Amino acid sequence: MPSVPERVFAVLAEVTRRKLPPTRVFCEWGSGFGTATCLAALLGYKAYGLEIDAELVRRSRALARRLGIPVTILCTSFLPAGYAASAGVDGVALVVPESVRAHTDTAEARGPLRYAGMEIAITDIGLFFAYPWPEERELMLQLFEAVARARALLVMYHTDTDIRVWRKVAGEGELEDPHGHRP
Numbered sequence: 001m002p003s004v005p006e007r008v009f010a011v012l013a014e015v016t017r018r019k020l021p022p023t024r025v026f027c028e029w030g031s032g033f034g035t036a037t038c039l040a041a042l043l044g045y046k047a048y049g050l051e052i053d054a055e056l057v058r059r060s061r062a063l064a065r066r067l068g069i070p071v072t073i074l075c076t077s078f079l080p081a082g083y084a085a086s087a088g089v090d091g092v093a094l095v096v097p098e099s100v101r102a103h104t105d106t107a108e109a110r111g112p113l114r115y116a117g118m119e120i121a122i123t124d125i126g127l128f129f130a131y132p133w134p135e136e137r138e139l140m141l142q143l144f145e146a147v148a149r150a151r152a153l154l155v156m157y158h159t160d161t162d163i164r165v166w167r168k169v170a171g172e173g174e175l176e177d178p179h180g181h182r183p
């Protein structure tokens, strides 16, 4: 079942009005029909949707085209190359690539993390949106913590009446930002 567009718009508009996202680049993790991605584009973001289901990608691109809204929908997983999800007793956990975990590995050697087909780096994204299955909420938070730049926002839709906004803060376990952005 898709998220309710009016509810999503209210939250995206509010964080935008308050100038909370550090960049005007938006990414929807699991974009479905691409509604949130379109709403973000209407709010002035360079808007990307990542969707693994090819039929939904086709339909969301067609919808955006018909409405004349400029979005980029990529048929790919929201898990970047090397990242994976592992099913555990408490739900799904993020598996981080060994290269990221290694202390000796530097951001310079790694280069900026990107999604295939996306010209910008993940650290250019200022606002993420996700409506995960309940058992994947924790995975989304872990992914956000692992790949987002400092001060990025994650809007997570739990239910129509429970939409949460998270901000990435610098601190313990934070990845180095390849662009050197610091709060």
Ligand SMILES: C[S@@+](CC[C@H](N)C(=O)[O-])C[C@H]1O[C@@H](n2cnc3c(N)ncnc32)[C@H](O)[C@@H]1O
Residues within 6 Å of the ligand: 001, 002, 003, 028, 029, 030, 031, 032, 033, 034, 036, 050, 051, 052, 053, 056, 076, 077, 078, 079, 130, 131, 132, 133, 157
């Ligand atoms: C609950 S729906 C939410 C759709 C849309 N974001 C919304 O707000 O209506 C979750 C979406 O995530 C997609 N999805 C699930 N796993 C994914 C993955 N690893 N990468 C990209 N999309 C994924 C599903 O195909 C589905 O379209």
